[in-house]
Amino acid sequence: MSDQLPMVAIVGRPNVGKSTLLNRFVGRREAIVEEKPGVTRDRKEVAAEWQGRDFRLVDTGGWLPGGVGDSLDAKVSKQSERAMEEADVILLVVDATVGVTEEDARVGEVLRQVSAPVLVVVNKVDDANRESAIWEFMSLGLGEPMPVSALHGRAAGDLLDHVMELLPPEVETEPNRNDEGELEEIDEEGRRVFAVAIVGRPNVGKSTLFNRLIGEERAVVHDMPGTTRDTIDTVVETPSGPIRFVDTAGMRRRSRIDENTEYYSLVRALQAVDRSDVAVLVIDATEGVTAQDQRLTERIDAAGCPVVILLNKIELLDADDRAALTSEVERKLHFIGEAVVLKMSALTGKGVHRLVPVLADAIESYHTRIPTRKVNDVIRDAQIAQPAPHGARVMYALQGAADPPTFTLFSNRELPPTYLRYLERRLREAFSLGATPIKLRVRNRAD
Numbered sequence: 001m002s003d004q005l006p007m008v009a010i011v012g013r014p015n016v017g018k019s020t021l022l023n024r025f026v027g028r029r030e031a032i033v034e035e036k037p038g039v040t041r042d043r044k045e046v047a048a049e050w051q052g053r054d055f056r057l058v059d060t061g062g063w064l065p066g067g068v069g070d071s072l073d074a075k076v077s078k079q080s081e082r083a084m085e086e087a088d089v090i091l092l093v094v095d096a097t098v099g100v101t102e103e104d105a106r107v108g109e110v111l112r113q114v115s116a117p118v119l120v121v122v123n124k125v126d127d128a129n130r131e132s133a134i135w136e137f138m139s140l141g142l143g144e145p146m147p148v149s150a151l152h153g154r155a156a157g158d159l160l161d162h163v164m165e166l167l168p169p170e171v172e173t174e175p176n177r178n179d180e181g182e183l184e185e186i187d188e189e190g191r192r193v194f195a196v197a198i199v200g201r202p203n204v205g206k207s208t209l210f211n212r213l214i215g216e217e218r219a220v221v222h223d224m225p226g227t228t229r230d231t232i233d234t235v236v237e238t239p240s241g242p243i244r245f246v247d248t249a250g251m252r253r254r255s256r257i258d259e260n261t262e263y264y265s266l267v268r269a270l271q272a273v274d275r276s277d278v279a280v281l282v283i284d285a286t287e288g289v290t291a292q293d294q295r296l297t298e299r300i301d302a303a304g305c306p307v308v309i310l311l312n313k314i315e316l317l318d319a320d321d322r323a324a325l326t327s328e329v330e331r332k333l334h335f336i337g338e339a340v341v342l343k344m345s346a347l348t349g350k351g352v353h354r355l356v357p358v359l360a361d362a363i364e365s366y367h368t369r370i371p372t373r374k375v376n377d378v379i380r381d382a383q384i385a386q387p388a389p390h391g392a393r394v395m396y397a398l399q400g401a402a403d404p405p406t407f408t409l410f411s412n413r414e415l416p417p418t419y420l421r422y423l424e425r426r427l428r429e430a431f432s433l434g435a436t437p438i439k440l441r442v443r444n445r446a447d
């Protein structure tokens with residue numbers, strides 16, 4: 001197992017449920033759970049994964065046997081000691097049915113000195129009635145304890161969500177590859193750089209806008225090879241983090257590659273959209289929403305890419321024309337729902353500054369991680385408001401991954417696509433995901 005993986009150490013006195021918790025986390029049952037207290041076991045290390053993140057779990061096997069009078073050092077087994085030094089996160093497991101023991105208090109004392117974050121896990125909280133038992137463990141001086149039941153799995157997902165937040169940021173040793181196996185840029189926090197496609201018919205002002213964006217942000221700009229030989233992407237540093245503008249070859253230089261025909265510009269735009277997280281659709285305000293704008297929007301929407309509508313050259317319109325254009329957009333592009341519509345003049349720069357914040361919102365949502373409990377609350381409420389047909393039901397849901405937010409729904413049987421779109425909408429609203437793409441994965445019992 002790679003030593004590079006972050007390590008979560010499970011410590012605590014014997015019989016509190018460390019092994020049971022470890023087995024719960026890795027989802028396997030074959031590991032042996034000792035019934036006898038005080039059994040010194042070898043350090044057990046297993047690989048685990050949560051929210052798409054791999055890590056190591058180490059069960060330290062508890063403390064060396066020894067009387068209460070022994071020195072503190074002697075009470076802590078070498079294994080536990082080493083694990084605590086190496087760990088990125090330490091889970092101190094205690095037993096709700098027993099309360100704070102002297103040994104717990106001593107371990108708590110040791111753990112207050114370590115640098116890694118420590119979570120007090122109050123195990124054997126098998127039902128809500130026992131939850132009040134956790135407050136007693138505040139006396140360990142290690143912050144608010146988290147109740148779980150390792151045996152029944154109660155709140156185990158929430159605990160792991162919390163552990164993931166405490167892990168150090170992921171370090172990529174080699175460039176990420178996306179689903180298509182393409183190389184992707186990673187920012188300093190190890191997150192995938194958000195990709196934006198600026199698309200629209202020829203002459204609507206895409207290049208002017210793009211060059212203005214580079215100028216406005218006084219950006220550190222660098223080129224990246226795109227997928228094919230003649231595509232170049234540009235990564236622009238903005239106050240909200242890096243943004244990768246896809247297929248900017250023709251926008252940076254004034255030389256155009258086959259943009260003269262609408263067909264090629266459409267194909268090219270769709271290829272860019274395929275590699276992007278958000279599409280900025282530029283429309284020439286003086287021409288209004290043309291049939292090709294509509295077609296392009298439909299195609300982007302069908303590709304599952306959220307759209308920001310940008311009405312450019314707005315300075316050429318008077319107030320009446322602007323109002324008329326707004327209603328035209330609503331009428332002709334109604335199918336894209338709650339897309340943000342921005343009016344600006346790339347030529348004069350007026351309104352251009354509003355684009356990056358809109359993209360920044362989308363970026364923030366893109367990296368969102370939502371606690372499992374909240375996801376389940378939303379799904380439950382959505383199902384109460386509108387149950388799925390034929391008794392289909394989501395039993396449990398969680399956000400399995402970020403970048404973009406990916407939700408896994410566990411259902412009793414197949415859910416119809418219309419119902420999934422309904423749930424997606426509810427999730428999007430509840431967590432203000434705006435224009436961010438989100439993915440739903442459904443697992444049903446038959447899988």
Ligand code: GDP
Pocket residue numbers: 012013014015016017018019020021033034035062123124125126148149150151152
């Ligand atoms: P360890 O010595 O800390 O690794 O503890 P084990 O995992 O071996 O568990 C000790 C005992 O506590 C076993 O009998 C488990 O079945 C039991 N146990 C573990 N977790 C729970 C729990 O959440 N609820 C209850 N009621 N019993 C538990």
Ligand code: GDP
Pocket residue numbers: 200201202203204205206207208209251312313314315316344345346347348
């Ligand atoms: P692209 O083909 O979509 O990249 O469009 P360009 O950026 O090359 O712009 C086409 C023409 O529209 C150029 O003559 C630009 O100067 C002009 N243009 C771009 N943005 C604006 C704007 O906001 N207002 C006006 N009046 N003209 C603009």
